Amino acid sequence: MAPEYAMGRLFSIKSDVFSFGVLLLEIISGKRNNGFNLSSESLLTFAWKLWCKDEGMKVVDQLLVPSCVVAEVLRYIHIGLLCVQADLADRPTMSSVIVKLASNDMMLPRPAELASYVRRVVAEPTESSSNDGMLSITEVTISNFLPR
Template sequence: MLHAATNHFCDENKLGEGGFGPVYKGTLADGKEIAVKRLSRTSGQGLLEFKNEVMLIARLQHRNLVRLLGCCLEKNEKLLVYEFMPNRSLDVFLGYMAPEYAMEGLFSIKSDVFSFGVLLLEIISGKRNNGFHLLECGESLLTFAWKLWSKGKGMELIDQHLVQSCVAAEVLKCIHIGLLCVQEDPADRPSMSSVVVMLGSEIIPIPRPTEPAFSIGRVVAKPTEPTSNDRICSVNEVTISNLSPR
């Protein structure tokens, strides 16, 4: 049935390629559109990992997550069937997990609030959190924004392209709300309905945020000139790249 729905997994129906295999658009006999993740036989994801993924997604039936409609294990095929997202997945625009989910697998609507807060700070600063770095500091965009705001220097966070056209008070309020959204304890983060009210109101008092959740930026060391003895080689004399953890 899934072979027929995807026209035998033809390239024209391919939506993208993930770490474990390609995803195809399909149309069932009743006209329902689906997305079918076809695990590659060379992906390294075995039966146990496949079952764990199915169980995880089944437990995470969250209104803001794509729904798992079914799965298939037949012969050498491992297939996951999701609802089709015509505008692609939100992770294309957001790709941010709240720390409680990344570290402990705990997920709630407050996890979405965290992602929104990161996005809000990105818009204001004109920088991506996952590409943000300061020399030898390893700060994330979140901690950088927190330090500036705490010192009363929030305006230094603003993208220079926005400075001339922005209203300072409105931008500072957005930074304040963004920092509320990325607090470490999910219980301290506001609901999205509260965020909407705070953004649109001039009189509602906004509570002071606590320090944001721990988030590591990329550490970039100052470049040094290597000497002839500084080359790092493997046993077969092939040079090895210096790796920088994320």
């Protein structure tokens, strides 16, 4: 889910681009962004860190590595990272994403660093001060509904 939608319920055509970027990175890695690594980081952060260190192939699902074209997969990771940039203005339009995917000659801009709200760090659950409810990972109370 695009950060602008998750934080402020704002939706635009660039929200779909964000979702496409997440999907592209999920396909390449063979892992879901949701629950990727619950101890520290999301798939997006993981891919960003490895791409910045020129270790993008570590993102790729090991079943794909023997049969993939390295330059092509690294380009797809690059495009995926362009799609998940935090600032709407920095994300490409979907039509330009299609052009980027189809053209191997087009120079791609460097993606901006992921914003702090895109970097998802999951907090450890804490105990509630009352015995009536439990706290979820997001520290939102969960009500237990019992009939009267």
